[in-house]
Amino acid sequence: xxxxxxxxxxxxxxxxxxxxxxxxxxxxxxxxxxxxxxxxxxxxxxxxxxxxxxxxxxxxxxxxxxxxxxxxxxxxxxxxxxxxxxxxxxxxxxxxxxxxxxxxxxxxxxxxxxxxxxxxxxxxxxxxxxxxxxxxxxxxxxxxxxxxxxxxxxxxxxxxxxxxxxxxxxxxxxxxxxxxxxxxxxxxxxxxxxxxxxxxxxxxxxxxxxxxxxxxxxxxxxxxxxxxxxxxxxxxxxxxxxxxxxxxxxxxxxxxxxxxxxxxxxxxxxxxxxxxxxxxxxxxxxxxxxxxxxxxxxxxxxxx
Numbered sequence: 637x638x639x640x641x642x643x644x645x646x647x648x649x650x651x652x653x654x655x656x657x658x659x660x661x662x663x664x665x666x667x668x669x670x671x672x673x674x675x676x677x678x679x680x681x682x683x684x685x686x687x688x689x690x691x692x693x694x695x696x697x698x699x700x701x702x703x704x705x706x707x708x709x710x711x712x713x714x715x716x717x718x719x720x721x722x723x724x725x726x727x728x729x730x731x732x733x734x735x736x737x738x739x740x741x742x743x744x745x746x747x748x749x750x751x752x753x754x755x756x757x758x759x760x761x762x763x764x765x766x767x768x769x770x771x772x773x774x775x776x777x778x779x780x781x782x783x784x785x786x787x788x789x790x791x792x793x794x795x796x797x798x799x800x801x802x803x804x805x806x807x808x809x810x811x812x813x814x815x816x817x818x819x820x821x822x823x824x825x826x827x828x829x830x831x832x833x834x835x836x837x838x839x840x841x842x843x844x845x846x847x848x849x850x851x852x853x854x855x856x857x858x859x860x861x862x863x864x865x866x867x868x869x870x871x872x873x874x875x876x877x878x879x880x881x882x883x884x885x886x887x888x889x890x891x892x893x894x895x896x897x898x899x900x901x902x903x904x905x906x907x908x909x910x911x912x913x914x915x916x917x918x919x920x921x922x923x924x925x926x927x928x929x930x931x932x933x934x935x936x937x938x939x940x
Contacts, residue, residue, distance in 0.1 A: 675867035683795035688898040694734035696894040740838030742900040760864030768853035789824040794909030798825035845871040862890035
């Protein structure tokens with residue numbers, strides 16, 4: 637019996653050190669991230685899994701990965717949603733080894749008073765003036781370059797229903813109208829694309845669905861130590877343009893850099909939502925062509 641107890645204790649200690657090592661990697665090097673919404677289409681789809689590096693901007697109170705037992709249990713229950721696995725430390729000012737994100741970086745951010753992470757693109761840096769005029773982004777008084785590009789066809793599936801569900805705020809009708817049938821007989825969401833180029837040369841595709849609440853935003857100056865964040869799916873993104881409270885659930889303006897948790901690097905794999913929570917069933921729901929896609933532009937990488 638004593639021998640069994642020693643073996644059990646040895647196994648427990650081993651598991652503890654493995655867990656500690658995993659949490660250390662998650663906190664200071666990189667962690668996986670799940671995309672739960674359509675706010676960053678077309679570059680990111682609901683169901684994408686990606687790698688977020690923690691060290692590019694230094695470390696703050698949102699950096700440590702602290703397990704949330706309640707959230708883990710809820711997520712593992714059949715039909716539960718991924719997310720809510722961790723909690724954050726109390727808010728604290730300052731960053732260790734801190735550096736400012738670059739314009740155009742895709743980052744994760746923890747909204748004020750919340751434990752969940754959003755994923756958005758850095759649009760404005762400290763001292764910038766930002767405004768949106770009839771859907772046109774203006775930085776430091778200069779409208780950013782916008783060019784209409786070819787539509788992007790996204791296969792319609794359970795994670796990308798193209799408005800066939802009722803939980804997409806007020807955009808169901810407009811999205812459903814974008815559904816087309818491809819030559820393969822499959823339904824696709826033909827997303828209208830406008831390519832936007834920031835002052836530092838970083839270009840990316842945005843989705844333009846037409847008039848929305850975020851198409852006009854009065855000019856602000858980004859405070860010192862803050863960044864202004866927006867989603868690429870401009871008409872379906874709760875970001876710095878919107879109040880933090882219901883029903884918008886935005887970021888409530890520019891965000892302190894202490895709330896930036898890391899930089900999105902690349903997609904590891906993507907699921908279409910056709911299978912359940914059991915990883916053994918994921919193979920059949922893998923989306924083709926998503927794994928390995930970089931989330932960083934050549935201009936941003938060259939600037940480093």
